[in-house]
Structures are given as C-alpha cells and as structure tokens.
Amino acid sequence: MKEIVFDHVSKAYGKASVIDNLNLTVRPGERLILLGASGCGKSTTLRLIAGLEDITTGSLYMGGQKVNDLPSGERNVSMVFQNYALFPHMTVAxxxxxxxxIQKLPQAEIAARLSSVLAMLELSGLEDRKPRELSGGQRQRVALARAVVKRSDVMLLDEPLSNLDAQLRGHARKELVRVHQAYRQTFVYVTHDQVEAMTVGDRIALMHKGRLQMLDxxxxxxxxxxxxxxxxxxxxPPANILPAQYGERQLQVGRQTVRLPEGWCARVAQSGSRELYLGIRPEHIRLEWEQPDNALAGVVKYVEDYGNRRGVYLDVEGSEVAAxxxxxxxxxxxxxYFTPDPGKIHLFDCQTTQNIGYPEAYHVENIYQYQSI
Structure with a gap:
C-alpha cells in the first residue's frame, strides 16, 4: 500500500489550466473518490498518478518517492478504464x-492468480470466451480482474461502471468494495455519479474547475x-440555497424573517458575516398547511411523483425551494409553510460561499469536522 501526495500540483495545456494548485493526500489502503462534473479535472488527476500525463508545476509523491519523472511502467499501478480496453482477439484468460x-512471472504463479480472480469475480467458465461473446457486466468484470490480478500497490478506476445499466451498476459497486477489502490496495476512483461516490468511497474529493472543493x-x-x-x-434534489441577511438575532429571507437560536447567533457573530446563504436540504423540510411559529411561507409551483414520495417545489420570495x-x-x-430546523440548516458567507461553521450544540463528538479547501 502506498500513500499518494499531491503537493501544489498544477496541470495546464498551453494557457488552459486543468488542475490548479492541488494539495491532496490519498491514504494507504483507502478508497478515495474523485468526484465532479465533466471537465472538473478528476480524470486528469488520475492520469497524473498513472504517469500518463506530465505535471506542469508541483510535486507528486508515491510511497514517499517523488515520481514526477518516473515512467508509468515503474509506478506499480493498475488501471480500469471506462471503455474496458480489452483485446478483442484474446480470450478472457x-x-x-x-x-x-509481460512481467515474465512463473506459469504456476500466473495460473494461481488467474484461478483466484476468476472465482472472486464470478468469471469461472468464461475463460475461453472472447470479449464480443460477453455481456457488458462480464466485460467490466474482466477489466477489473485484469487490474486485480496484477496485485499492484495502487488501483486507478476511471468511470469503470458508466457503461452499465442501473441494476448491474449496483451489483458492480459491491464487487468493487469486496475486491478492495480482499486486497486492501489504495483505490483512486473517478466518477461523476454521487451515488457511487457515497457508497464506494472512504473519503470523497469533490472537484470543480480544477480545484478541490472539499475532502472528507x-x-x-x-x-x-x-x-x-x-x-x-x-x-x-440538491440543497436549497436562499439569500438571507442577518440582524437582530434573526435571518431575513426576502420580506420574511426567522429567529435563530443562541448558538447560531454566536456562530454568525464569530464569523463576522451578515450577508449569508441559508442552506437546507429538501428532505429536511416539513411542509404544513397552517402557519406555525417562526416559519417561512411559500407557494406550491409544481409536484413531482417519485412513487413512494413527492417532490414539492415552492416559490419562496422568488427562490425555488424543493421539499x-x-x-x-x-x-x-x-x-x-415550513420552519427551518436549527439542527439541519447550513449558513454560507455570500462573498466567499464558504460554510461559516456550526454551533457546538450541533456537533457530535466532532464527527462533523471537515477540511475546507
């Protein structure tokens, strides 16, 4: 297992910056997810680890060794690509x-590793088939098996499940976690799918326009x-973000106000922010027909039917709010009407868009401490 450290790493193509001053440590043996929208730099970050791209500025360390100029073949990494990259003329085996x-391992060792990985990924009996004779899920498992059998220190996965349907993707996520638990390699996994990120990762590195937004x-x-x-x-749906102003121990949202508890008032005062964004997730909003105390009012715009629940979209002072x-x-x-739950809200500074933090009353043994980039 190797620790991977990005020390002020940047990557540019001419004047176009793709990675901007990245500082990131991947812990030995963990599953780190590089998450973000298309074009955020996550795949480029993966390729820097693999040695498939050159670093423009900064340093990359693997196992304590600076590897900026180390050839890809000497980094002891394996990679699973989005398109699987299987040889069409070769059998599964x-x-x-x-x-x-290619590494000229003894034939007995090759046979033992092959047998082990075929059993683990449920490919036994498919050894003599060609890729064209396999389903998408089977091809994905062959690509994963090829990476696993190498037993490298680091496994890099670039959107490996994006070509699978939803049901197969769920099954494959479990297989990935099972493979990691068996070999404890350092996993770096690129995806734009937040469900994959939340279910597979030990930690998530969220990227946007080449910059790390949050690591936790x-x-x-x-x-x-x-x-x-x-x-x-x-x-x-994503969190609701409402512009608000703080004053006299309350938040003003448009023409409406809601009182804040003492802990939040102290937190806002400490931050020095008065122009804020109020954040609250749709699942943390409880709608009521009758107006309760300290509530915000809205008007239903439209409703989405999710089968076992409804997404209700409101107009609140000109902003759309989902519940x-x-x-x-x-x-x-x-x-x-809905009353913001003090234990479920988030406040962000309008200028920096950074979270101002939380009152101590809403911390549980410091499990909510995060690294803000």
Whole structure:
C-alpha cells in the first residue's frame, strides 16, 4: 500500500489550466473518490498518478518517492478504464493474464492468480470466451480482474461502471468494495455519479474547475458541506440555497424573517458575516398547511411523483425551494409553510460561499469536522 501526495500540483495545456494548485493526500489502503462534473479535472488527476500525463508545476509523491519523472511502467499501478480496453482477439484468460506474462512471472504463479480472480469475480467458465461473446457486466468484470490480478500497490478506476445499466451498476459497486477489502490496495476512483461516490468511497474529493472543493467522508460531505458548490452538487434534489441577511438575532429571507437560536447567533457573530446563504436540504423540510411559529411561507409551483414520495417545489420570495414529502395531496398555487430546523440548516458567507461553521450544540463528538479547501 502506498500513500499518494499531491503537493501544489498544477496541470495546464498551453494557457488552459486543468488542475490548479492541488494539495491532496490519498491514504494507504483507502478508497478515495474523485468526484465532479465533466471537465472538473478528476480524470486528469488520475492520469497524473498513472504517469500518463506530465505535471506542469508541483510535486507528486508515491510511497514517499517523488515520481514526477518516473515512467508509468515503474509506478506499480493498475488501471480500469471506462471503455474496458480489452483485446478483442484474446480470450478472457489471456486478457486477464497478459500483463503477468509481460512481467515474465512463473506459469504456476500466473495460473494461481488467474484461478483466484476468476472465482472472486464470478468469471469461472468464461475463460475461453472472447470479449464480443460477453455481456457488458462480464466485460467490466474482466477489466477489473485484469487490474486485480496484477496485485499492484495502487488501483486507478476511471468511470469503470458508466457503461452499465442501473441494476448491474449496483451489483458492480459491491464487487468493487469486496475486491478492495480482499486486497486492501489504495483505490483512486473517478466518477461523476454521487451515488457511487457515497457508497464506494472512504473519503470523497469533490472537484470543480480544477480545484478541490472539499475532502472528507461521505457522511460529512453530505451533512456538513464546506461551501455552496458542495451543497448544491451533493444530493438529489440538491440543497436549497436562499439569500438571507442577518440582524437582530434573526435571518431575513426576502420580506420574511426567522429567529435563530443562541448558538447560531454566536456562530454568525464569530464569523463576522451578515450577508449569508441559508442552506437546507429538501428532505429536511416539513411542509404544513397552517402557519406555525417562526416559519417561512411559500407557494406550491409544481409536484413531482417519485412513487413512494413527492417532490414539492415552492416559490419562496422568488427562490425555488424543493421539499420531499410523503403526502400526495399538494396542489399548484397552494400556500404552505415550513420552519427551518436549527439542527439541519447550513449558513454560507455570500462573498466567499464558504460554510461559516456550526454551533457546538450541533456537533457530535466532532464527527462533523471537515477540511475546507
């Protein structure tokens, strides 16, 4: 297992910056997810680790060794590509063991590793088939087997499940975790799918326009977003973000106000911010027909049916607010109310868009501490 350290790493193609001053440590044996939208730099980051791209500035260390100029073949990494990159003229067995033969491992060792990985990934009986004779899920497992059988220190996965349908993708996620638990390699996994990120990763590195936005556990990325971008990217529907002003121990949202508890007042005062964004996730909003104390009012714009629940979209002071509800009797144009739960809200500075933090009352043994970039 190797630790991977990005020390002020940047990557540019001419004047176009793809990675901007990246500082990131991948812990030995962990599953780190590089998450972000297309073009955010996550695949480029993976290729820098693999040695498939040159670093423009900064240093990359693997196992304590600076590897900026180390050839890809000497880094002891294996990679699973989005398109699987299988040799069409080779059998499953030959595809899996090709790299081992190039390394000139003993035939007995190759056979033992092949047998082990075929059993682990449920490919036994398919050894003599060609890739064209396999389903998409089977091809994905062959590509994964080829990477696993190498037993390298680092496994790099670039959108490996994106070509699978939803059911196969769920099954493959479990296989990936099972493979990691068996070999404890350092996994670096690129995806744009937040469900994959939340279910596979030990930690998530969320990227946007070549910059790291947040690095933490899936729990903290979801429950304590470091900035507005993180809050909006994670979650479906994403977190609601409402412009607000703080004064006289309350938040003013448009023409409406809600009082803040003492802990939040102290937190806002400490931050020095007065122009804020109020963040609250749709599943943390409880809609009511009658106006309760300290509530915000809105009007139902439209309703989405998710089968076992409803997505109710409101107009609140000109901003769209989504709420997830069990009830189905919502009508367009209906006035509704909700009281922000102090334990479920997030406040962000309007200028920096960074999270101002949380009152101590809402920390549980410091599990919500996050690294803001």
């Amino acid at each position: 030959d595809n899996i063991t090709y790299g081992l033969k 556990t899936p729990h903290n990325v979801y429950n304590r977003p470091a900035n507005v971008y993180t809050a909006r990217f994670i979650g479906s 997830i509800c069990d009830r189905s009797d919502w009508q367009t144009g209906q006035p509704v």
